[in-house]
Every structure is written in C-alpha cells, then in structure tokens.
Amino acid sequence: MELLSNAPAHHSVPDKYVFPPDNDECAALLADDYSPDVAFPVIDLHGHGGSDLPIISNGRRRQLASEIIRAGKEFGFFQVVNHGVGEGVVRRFRGAMEEFFAMPAEEKLPYCSYDRSKRFRLATGTTYDRGETSYWRDYIKFRCYPASEENARHWPSKPSNFTPSLMEYCAAVDELAQTILRLIAEGLGLDGSFFAGDLSGGDTHMSVNYYPPCPDPTVTMGLLAHCDRNLLTVLSQADVAGLQARHDGRWLLVRPIPGAFVVNFGHQMEIVTNGVLASVKHRAITNSTTTRMSVAVHPTDGCRIRPASEMVDDATNPVKYREFLFKEFMEAYDAADANSDQVLKSFKIHHD
Structure with missing residues (x-):
C-alpha cells in the first residue's frame, strides 16, 4: 500500500487522486467557504468538564444545556472551549500521531490494511473512494477506549509514547463526551443519564486523519461529504483549517479556535x-x-436504536424511524457508500 505520508513532499497530484472535471465535490471548492456573517457557535464550559460539572449551579447547567441544544438545532456543529482536557494531554497525543505517520514506510507496513475487522489499521483514501479516484488522506482507525488488553495489544509499539499518550487523551475526551451527552439530555428534558449505558457504552472508536500538503487543492478532496454514524463526534483539528460543514445550502469553514474541540x-x-x-x-x-x-x-456502536418515547408526539412530532440494531445501520451505511440521505430512507417510517 502506497501511503501519502511515505513521501517527503508531493510536487504533483497523482492521477489516482484527481477527480473528474465535472465532479460536484470539487466544484467551487475555494469560493464557497467564507461568510463573514456566519460562525459556528462556541460554547464555554468554564473549565468544568466531567466530574467537576455537578458543582456548577443549576442555573449555569441549564444555560449550558440550552446553548448546546440551540447550536445543535441551528447548525448541528459547535465548538467547546475551557472543556477540562489539558493542553498538554492534547499536545502529547497529537505529537505521538505525527511521529507515527513520519515513521519509515517499512515500519508502518505491518499496520496497513483495508480489512475493517482489524482493531488497528492504517490506510489511504477512504472505503468510499469513487471508482479509480482516491481521497487525499491517510488514516488510522482503531478501538481506543477503554484500554482493554484485547484492544491495547493491537496498538503499535512505536513511537514509544503512543500507548501512554493515547490512554491519557482518550480518558479525558471520553469524560468530555459524557459531559456533553448529559447536558444534551438535560437540554431535551430527558433524564441526565439518558445516554448512559448501551447508547454510549462499549468500545469507543477513533479516526486519525492525515492530510499532507496538496500541490493542487482544486482537483482533489481530503474527505467526502458525509454524516457521522454515531451519537456524536469530538474532534481535535488544532490550528489548521480544512473542515467544512453544510449550512443553509452552503459549505462553511469550521474555523480553528486555539484549544477548542469541534462537536457534531x-x-x-x-x-x-x-x-x-x-x-x-x-x-x-x-x-x-x-x-x-x-x-x-x-463514542459507541453496537446497540439497539429507536426514537426515545419522550421525543415522540403523535400530533406534533410523530415517530420518524423504526427500531433497529446499530449493526444493521452500519451495513446500510456502507451499502449506500455513506450517502446520508439514502441511508436514512431505509429506516424512516412514512406516514400517510
């Protein structure tokens, strides 16, 4: 497998990464990502993440929950600052990831695979590459939390700080994710523990996406337009822009904020x-x-999914989706090549 990260620099875009001229994904890439009047919400958790959260006053909790729900309804994306995940924790783990991608090709080769059953795998492009065209990225996908013996034995031994920095990072980010899920539940009028248990238990998965400098960003994409499959995603993008989200029919750049996590x-x-x-x-x-x-x-997969009864009202918001196992959803997602609209059709209930 020839990885993008194996080359010290790229002076031209190889043919396999060049999208056809009429490809919608590459159309107007640079012209449609800026609007000075629109910014994704930034929510200040005031440094109280995880176990510290209960000491926040009831009024502040309600305010945070309300801000998250409002951001979710309007954008589906927001950023959090003062979230309780230490700057050093993030820096150490991102540093270990950078060292991994910088290793010689022969040292990375044992981890290269497109077999999604593997607990740790390194690859290039995506599972949903369009025909002969690949997306401009290398990536690692693996089960990162909890640090069970079964998961950990698949992690690389190099760099030497990979495992300790990963365990530190994942524990902190999982705590942040659980904090956000509790606030979402409260903001929706549900019990604060609604998302605990099966809905957010089990193994947590991580994707590390590596996008080297591209000689011509107008002819290729880093990652296809898609929706994530799980409850939520907590993303570190550091200080380099590149993530775009759809809002009101436009692609808008999710501009990096120092120390922030992006949540969607x-x-x-x-x-x-x-x-x-x-x-x-x-x-x-x-x-x-x-x-x-x-x-x-x-956070999580592998559970049974259905609309919460508290979110269903026969008059104003009738049930929209049937009950199913998340495994079934994953299969439909892959069969539809991550086409979000097509995936949801398989599970929608149509009311006459």
Whole structure:
C-alpha cells in the first residue's frame, strides 16, 4: 500500500487522486467557504468538564444545556472551549500521531490494511473512494477506549509514547463526551443519564486523519461529504483549517479556535431524538502549504436504536424511524457508500 505520508513532499497530484472535471465535490471548492456573517457557535464550559460539572449551579447547567441544544438545532456543529482536557494531554497525543505517520514506510507496513475487522489499521483514501479516484488522506482507525488488553495489544509499539499518550487523551475526551451527552439530555428534558449505558457504552472508536500538503487543492478532496454514524463526534483539528460543514445550502469553514474541540451530531443522535437534533453533512478540503491532522473520537456502536418515547408526539412530532440494531445501520451505511440521505430512507417510517 502506497501511503501519502511515505513521501517527503508531493510536487504533483497523482492521477489516482484527481477527480473528474465535472465532479460536484470539487466544484467551487475555494469560493464557497467564507461568510463573514456566519460562525459556528462556541460554547464555554468554564473549565468544568466531567466530574467537576455537578458543582456548577443549576442555573449555569441549564444555560449550558440550552446553548448546546440551540447550536445543535441551528447548525448541528459547535465548538467547546475551557472543556477540562489539558493542553498538554492534547499536545502529547497529537505529537505521538505525527511521529507515527513520519515513521519509515517499512515500519508502518505491518499496520496497513483495508480489512475493517482489524482493531488497528492504517490506510489511504477512504472505503468510499469513487471508482479509480482516491481521497487525499491517510488514516488510522482503531478501538481506543477503554484500554482493554484485547484492544491495547493491537496498538503499535512505536513511537514509544503512543500507548501512554493515547490512554491519557482518550480518558479525558471520553469524560468530555459524557459531559456533553448529559447536558444534551438535560437540554431535551430527558433524564441526565439518558445516554448512559448501551447508547454510549462499549468500545469507543477513533479516526486519525492525515492530510499532507496538496500541490493542487482544486482537483482533489481530503474527505467526502458525509454524516457521522454515531451519537456524536469530538474532534481535535488544532490550528489548521480544512473542515467544512453544510449550512443553509452552503459549505462553511469550521474555523480553528486555539484549544477548542469541534462537536457534531451523527445519525444515531438524529434517530434517538426523532429528528430534533439532526446530523449535518461535512467534508475535508486540502491545502497546498501545511499538513493537517484531525483526531475524531466516536463514542459507541453496537446497540439497539429507536426514537426515545419522550421525543415522540403523535400530533406534533410523530415517530420518524423504526427500531433497529446499530449493526444493521452500519451495513446500510456502507451499502449506500455513506450517502446520508439514502441511508436514512431505509429506516424512516412514512406516514400517510
């Protein structure tokens, strides 16, 4: 497998990464990502994440919950600052990831695979590459939390700080994710523990996306337009822009904020809330000057999904989706090549 990260620099875009001229995904890439009047919401958690959250006053909790729900309904995306995940924790883990991608090709080769049953795998492009065209990225996908012996034995031994920095990072980000899920539940009028248990238990998955500088960002894409599958995603994109999200028919850049995490909802959240909090399409573009690396944590899969009874009202918001196992949803998602609209059709209930 020839990885993009194996080359010290790219002076031209190889043919396999060049999209056809009439490809919609590459049309007007650079012209449609800027609007000075629109910015994705930034929510200040005031440094109280995870176990510290209960000491916040009831009024502040209600305010935070309300801000998250409002951001979710309007954008499906928001950023959080003062979230309790230490700057050093993030820096150490991102540093370990950068070292991994910088290793010689022969040292990375044992981890290269397109077999999605593997607990740790390194690959290039995406599972949903369009015909002969590949997306401009290398990526790692693996089960990152909890640090069970079964998961950990698949992690690489190099760099030496990979495992300790991963365990530190994942524990902190999982705590942040659980904090946000509790606030979402409260903001929806549900019990604060609604998303605990099966809905957010089990193994947490991580995607580390590596986008090297691209000689011509107008002819290729970093990652296809898609919606995430899980409840929510907590993303570190550091200080390099490249994430775009769909809003009011336009692609808008999710501009990096120092120390922030980007949070967005997935299909699982949309279905459980019966459409109240919708998943939003997003994609990654490339740039010609700087390597960009994003780290996405996706809590849970493998549970039974259905709209919460509290989110269903026969008169105003009738049930929109049937009950199913998340495994069934994953199969439909792959069969539809991540086409979000097509996927949801398989599970919608049509009212006469």
